[in-house]
């Protein structure tokens with residue numbers, strides 16, 4: 001058997017079969033549907049319920065397939081399916097595997113729209129949820145009920161950068177026969193592969209580091225074959241499918257994922273280290289800083305610390321506003337995982353409508369600044385942060 005290529009090679013080399021034009025780089029398969037040479041061939045295509053046969057781009061598309069196959073290879077999964085956004089991937093996962101009367105256990109520190117689905121929509125359909133604190137994994141098992149079907153978390157979490165031991169949580173899920181679902185958006189498969197630690201399904205907002213240049217939306221779910229097949233049928237029939245154009249962009253982006261994540265992480269670690277002890281900052285958080293509360297776990301399950309750094313301004317909300325207004329190069333936007341460095345202040349922007357207590361419960365403190373470290377020269381990023389800190 002030929003030697004298995006390394007993930008970084010597969011991210012570059014997995015490609016759709018060449019067309020008769022013998023192109024080197026995959027084309028965009030911008031087509032809604034596919035044709036047949038005979039009525040019999042068409043009938044046979046409709047008899048299948050798998051993405052292997054091209055029928056209609058809501059069901060399958062060669063470019064989307066290329067993107068999914070790269071993600072399968074990078075995450076070490078059996079199968080995968082793409083969606084139009086990260087939220088479509090999360091919502092499709094909940095809808096496919098949860099029914100009326102079921103219960104889901106989730107980390108309380110999850111992305112805002114995921115929190116909205118859990119707290120506002122799932123209860124409407126008779127699906128109950130319980131939250132656990134990422135910093136108290138020992139409390140998870142007590143939340144398991146006979147109706148518990150799924151355990152959901154992000155590690156590192158958005159925006160608090162909390163980290164949890166995937167192998168520890170996976171053991172609880174296996175013991176109680178619960179599906180273990182991990183949002184791996186912050187780490188990317190270049191840094192962490194949750195399936196290796198026992199996750200059943202891994203979800204991504206491909207909009208973030210997978211695109212890496214802030215251009216398109218996308219989502220993907222990879223994992224066990226029989227689970228992904230159920231997801232595939234849900235997505236094929238209900239329609240949150242990925243656009244072929246976005247798949248083309250995202251597949252090209254994966255070619256540079258490893259090299260980009262190395263650079264994001266090297267700059268992030270250097271910036272986080274240099275910000276420690278700054279007079280205006282009380283704490284700096286980064287997975288690969290020894291001061292991170294779960295540093296040992298981060299070192300065990302991540303190959304680098306990723307591209308996100310957070311810090312707490314001593315001056316709280318008002319300092320946060322001043323800091324954002326003083327930035328000269330760094331972008332003020334709510335995306336992350338871009339080649340351009342981005343800073344955000346959740347308390348005065350994305351989470352301003354929450355009460356102080358609600359913000360605290362999801363780890364958003366008044367002076368929390370989240371920096372998505374981009375691909376500019378690290379010295380320029382640090383200079384901009386330092387001059388804005390002076391004015392905060």
Ligand SMILES: Cc1ncc(COP(=O)(O)O)c(C=O)c1O
Pocket residue numbers: 085086087088111154158183185186204205206207217218219
């Ligand atoms: C951790 C995490 N999961 C999911 C999402 C949702 O992804 P999308 O915006 O692609 O729907 C985001 C978006 O910021 C995120 O940060």
